Amino acid sequence: MPNLDATDARIILALDAEPEATTLSLSRALGIARNTVHARLRKLAERRQLGSPSQRVSPTSLGYPLTAFLRLSITQSNSDETVRALTEIPEILEALAITGEGDLQVRIAARDPAHLYRLTTGILEIEGVTRSSTTLAMAEIIPNRMGPLLERHAGEPAATGATPDSP
Secondary structure, eight states, X not given: OOOOOHHHHHHHHHHHHOTTOOHHHHHHHHTOOHHHHHXXXXXXXXXXXXXXXXXXXXXXXXXXXXXXXXXXXXXXXGXXXXXXXXXXXXXXXXXXXXXXXXSEEEXXXXXXXXXXXXXXXXXXXXXXXXXXXXXXXXXXXXXXXXXXXXXXXXXXXXXXXXXXXXX
């Protein structure tokens, strides 16, 4: 997958600032030809380098204020079937293959502790899930973000004051 360049990063940052911006308004704001903006956005979409608009929705706004992280151990012999079963659970927001203890790190949204209990119990009943460990998120300190990396990539000073060369 080709990497985004500084112009792509600037376009995405402009869309973060104004999600409903038109191609023409992005063109004017960034000093880039309208056709360039249009072509770049089309290529980003074709390459699936942009997340879906639903990723902007907060689970809290849907009635799921509780976030938990489950570390799951699964049997490797049928991991595809196990992952397929996990995918069927709408409250699972993401799952990552990890190293260390466990095999998967799952982020889950729940309505309340009782709902979380029912979800985790159901997950443990999935064939291939052998063990789970649950951690509750107490507060969102730094929200999921891409802005600072995009700013660095675009060559713009990050809001934190970090320079493009700093880690």
